Amino acid sequence: MKKRNKFKHSLYLLIALAMLLYALPQLSFQNGPSWVLGFGIVWCVFAFLIIAAHLHFIIGVDEEKQKRLEAVRKHKLEQWQGKWNEETRMSQRL
Known part of the structure; x- marks a missing residue:
């Protein structure tokens, strides 16, 4: 691409x-x-x-800058998924 x-x-x-x-x-x-x-x-x-x-x-x-931004995006996505999983577990307990 x-x-x-x-x-x-x-x-x-x-x-x-x-x-x-x-x-x-x-x-x-x-x-x-x-x-x-x-x-x-x-x-x-x-x-x-x-x-x-x-x-x-x-x-x-800007290739180096793009690589750093992609790493930040991946980290944020992992954080968001972790929060989503935790909220899902909390709602299932109720």
Whole structure:
């Protein structure tokens, strides 16, 4: 499943790069500041953020953090199951 996710993120990264490469030459700085130029710059900033997010996932910077979070989730689930079992035993005694 991880390979599929990495493939999906790689595909989205390539699409975002293609969109950015298409849009950058369309920006015109000759007319001075305008709403169109402002929109283009903001759009490019968002495209760079999307590219950075996908690269972050593909490179796997957060793999250690994910492992720690999964360990915490397992521990919480075990605690919840223990409480559930204890409540079930208590209710059966009544």
